[in-house]
Amino acid sequence: MTLHIKPVLPTDLEETAPVLTSLLCRAVNGGSALGFLPPLTALEAHVYWLSLAPELQSGARLLLAAYTPHGPAGSAQLVLSTAPNGRHRAEIQKLFVASEARGQGVGRALIAALHYAARRSHRSLLILNTRRGHPAEGFYRRMGYHEVGVIPGWTVGSQGERYDHVTLYHELAHTSLSPRVARLGTSVRVPD
Numbered sequence: 358m359t360l361h362i363k364p365v366l367p368t369d370l371e372e373t374a375p376v377l378t379s380l381l382c383r384a385v386n387g388g389s390a391l392g393f394l395p396p397l398t399a400l401e402a403h404v405y406w407l408s409l410a411p412e413l414q415s416g417a418r419l420l421l422a423a424y425t426p427h428g429p430a431g432s433a434q435l436v437l438s439t440a441p442n443g444r445h446r447a448e449i450q451k452l453f454v455a456s457e458a459r460g461q462g463v464g465r466a467l468i469a470a471l472h473y474a475a476r477r478s479h480r481s482l483l484i485l486n487t488r489r490g491h492p493a494e495g496f497y498r499r500m501g502y503h504e505v506g507v508i509p510g511w512t513v514g515s516q517g518e519r520y521d522h523v524t525l526y527h528e529l530a531h532t533s534l535s536p537r538v539a540r541l542g543t544s545v546r547v548p549d
Contacts, residue, residue, distance in 0.1 A: 358425060358461055362470045363542045365420040367413040370406065373422060376429045378402040384453045390488060391451050394515045412436070419474050423454075423463050430458035433467040435474055447475050449485040452493075468500050472529055481529045488512070489521035502527045 365373050378399050385397040393401070412418035417439055423431040433452035438444060449471055454463045475483055487493045489507055498504075502525035510519035 359544050360430070360463060360466050361424045361544045362421055362466060363424075364474075365413070365422050367410055370410055370413060370420075374403055374406040377406050377422065377432055380429050380432060380453070380455055381405070381451075383455065387456055389453055389493075390512060390514075390520075391453060409434075419471075421467060421470055421474075423458075423467055425458060425461070425463070427457075430455050430461075430463045431467055433471055435471050435478075437478055437480065445480060446482040446484065447478065447480040449483055452485075464496055465500070476529055483527045483529065484524065485526075486511070486522045486524045489523045494523055494525075497525050500527070 365377075381391070381393075381402045382397050382399055385391055385393045385402075386395045388395075393405075409418060409420060413420060417437055419435040419437070421433045421435075422429065423433075431452070431454035434450040436448045436450055438446045438448070449468075452464065452467055452471075454467070472483070475481075483502075484505075485497065485502070486508075487497060505524040505526055507521050507523050509521050511522035512520045514520060
């Protein structure tokens with residue numbers, strides 16, 4: 358399968374927002390929290406995507422969209438620390454894959470693209486948090502992420518139930534940029 362991962366530029370955000378809105382609504386309403394509560398409406402999701410414009414314009418945030426030949430397949434974000442003593446780190450946020458594209462390497466390709474972008478931005482330490490016990494936790498661990506700790510009751514569900522979250526980190530090797538993801542905006546072949 359050919360997968361195309363491209364950065365969403367600030368100038369493309371308004372045009373891309375409807376596709377991302379649909380993906381985000383399906384993910385959240387299908388059980389992936391991603392900072393929202395179901396049912397997530399299209400209006401709420403659309404407003405969220407457009408709210409990223411200032412950080413995209415300043416370069417503090419990178420937004421990626423993944424496409425297969427069948428259409429949009431996922432998205433991920435990299436937030437670059439702007440603290441003077443934190444310019445070596447970044448946070449991965451809202452990485453998600455459309456349910457029909459899961460298990461096809463889209464998540465792995467998004468992680469590789471985020472790692473590539475982090476290296477290009479001279480970032481060597483990545484952090485993220487995810488719901489404890491959720492399939493995403495296992496995915497990140499398989500991608501080489503290590504546990505920092507668990508925060509009990511970090512988020513709540515639509516019925517008020519509390520969920521523990523785990524914070525994970527990954528140290529990027531101080532090597533040259535990965536040849537597997539030559540550059541963002543190009544197609545990559547992922548194993549079928």
